[in-house]
Amino acid sequence: MCTVCGCGEGETQIEGHEHSHEHGHHHHHGDADHDYGKGAAHAHAPGLSQSRMVQIEEGILSKNNEYAAANRRWFSEHGVLALNLVSSPGSGKTTLLTRSINDLKSELRLSVIEGDQQTANDAERIRETGVKALQINTGKGCHLDGHMVGHALETLKPEDDSILFIENVGNLVCPAAFDLGEAHKVAILSVTEGEDKPIKYPDMFHAADLMLLNKIDLLPYLQFDVEKCIEYARRVNPKIKVMQVSATSGEGMDNWYQWLRATKQLSMIGV
Numbered sequence: 001m002c003t004v005c006g007c008g009e010g011e012t013q014i015e016g017h018e019h020s021h022e023h024g025h026h027h028h029h030g031d032a033d034h035d036y037g038k039g040a041a042h043a044h045a046p047g048l049s050q051s052r053m054v055q056i057e058e059g060i061l062s063k064n065n066e067y068a069a070a071n072r073r074w075f076s077e078h079g080v081l082a083l084n085l086v087s088s089p090g091s092g093k094t095t096l097l098t099r100s101i102n103d104l105k106s107e108l109r110l111s112v113i114e115g116d117q118q119t120a121n122d123a124e125r126i127r128e129t130g131v132k133a134l135q136i137n138t139g140k141g142c143h144l145d146g147h148m149v150g151h152a153l154e155t156l157k158p159e160d161d162s163i164l165f166i167e168n169v170g171n172l173v174c175p176a177a178f179d180l181g182e183a184h185k186v187a188i189l190s191v192t193e194g195e196d197k198p199i200k201y202p203d204m205f206h207a208a209d210l211m212l213l214n215k216i217d218l219l220p221y222l223q224f225d226v227e228k229c230i231e232y233a234r235r236v237n238p239k240i241k242v243m244q245v246s247a248t249s250g251e252g253m254d255n256w257y258q259w260l261r262a263t264k265q266l267s268m269i270g271v
C-alpha cells in the first residue's frame with residue numbers, strides 16, 4: 001500500500017516470475033506480466049489515527065529504502081547505471097525510450113523495466129527494438145517500489161556495464177517518494193501539460209536531476225511558456241538540468257544522449 005494516496009494492496013505481476021513471499025504478493029511464472037493488485041484498493045483506513053498512519057507510512061518507506069539499497073549495491077557491483085523515468089501518463093516516456101534505444105543500441109548495452117498498472121504494451125514496444133524489457137503490472141498500485149524492481153532484476157538480468165531504464169508508472173506524485181536504487185530520477189514533462197507542473201508537483205521535480213521537456217515540436221500550436229517552465233523547475237530544484245526534446249522529431253535528443261554517455265562514464269568511476 002502507498003499511504004501517500006492509499007493505493008494498492010494486492011497482487012503485483014512481474015513477467016516470468018512466480019512466488020509468494022512475506023508481503024503476500026503473488027507472482028506468476030511464464031508469459032504472465034508481473035501484476036500487483038487485482039484486489040480492491042484500500043484507499044481508506046477507518047479507525048486509524050493520523051499518527052498511526054504516519055507510523056505506517058514511515059514503516060513502508062523505510063522497508064522500501066532497504067530494498068532500494070540492495071538494488072543500488074547490485075547496480076554498483078555490476079556496473080549498471082539505473083535511471084528512473086518519472087512523469088505523468090502520456091508525457092512520452094516510452095516513445096522517448098524507443099527512439100533513444102534505436103539510436104544508442106549499437107553503442108551502449110541497454111535494458112528496460114516497464115511499470116504500468118495493466119498491460120504489457122510498453123514492454124512489447126521496447127522489445128520491438130531488440131532490447132530486453134520486462135513489464136511489471138502494479139495493479140492498483142500507482143508507483144514501482146524497490147522490492148518489485150529487485151524481483152524484476154532477477155528475471156531481466158541486465159548485463160554488466162549497461163544502462164537500465166526503469167519507466168515508472170505515469171504519476172507525478174507517489175513515484176517521488178519511492179527510491180528504486182536508481183542513480184538518477186529523470187522527469188519527463190511534455191509541453192501539452194502546462195508550464196506550472198513543477199510548482200504544482202514540487203516533490204517530483206525536486207527529486208529529479210534532469211528534466212526532459214518533451215514534445216517541443218508542438219510548441220507552435222500551444223500557449224506554453226518554456227522560459228517560465230524552466231524557471232519554475234529551478235525554483236523547486238536549483239540544480240536540475242533541463243533539456244528540450246522531441247521524441248518524435250528527434251530534435252534535441254543528442255543533448256540527452258550526451259548526458260547518458262557522460263553519466264555512464266561517471267558511474268564507472270563511482271561518481
Ligand SMILES: Nc1nc2c(ncn2[C@@H]2O[C@H](COP(=O)(O)OP(=O)(O)OP(=O)(O)O)[C@@H](O)[C@H]2O)c(=O)[nH]1
Nearest residue numbers: 088089090091092093094095170214215246247248
Ligand atoms: N507530438 C509529439 N508527440 C509525442 C512525443 N512523444 C510522445 N508523443 C506522443 O504522446 C503519446 C504518449 O506517448 P507514450 O510514449 O506512450 O507516453 P508514456 O509517457 O510512455 O505514457 P504512459 O506509459 O502511458 O504513462 C503518444 O501518442 C506519442 O506518439 C513528441 O515528442 N511529440
Ligand SMILES: [Mg+2]
Nearest residue numbers: 093094122167
Ligand atoms: Mg509508457
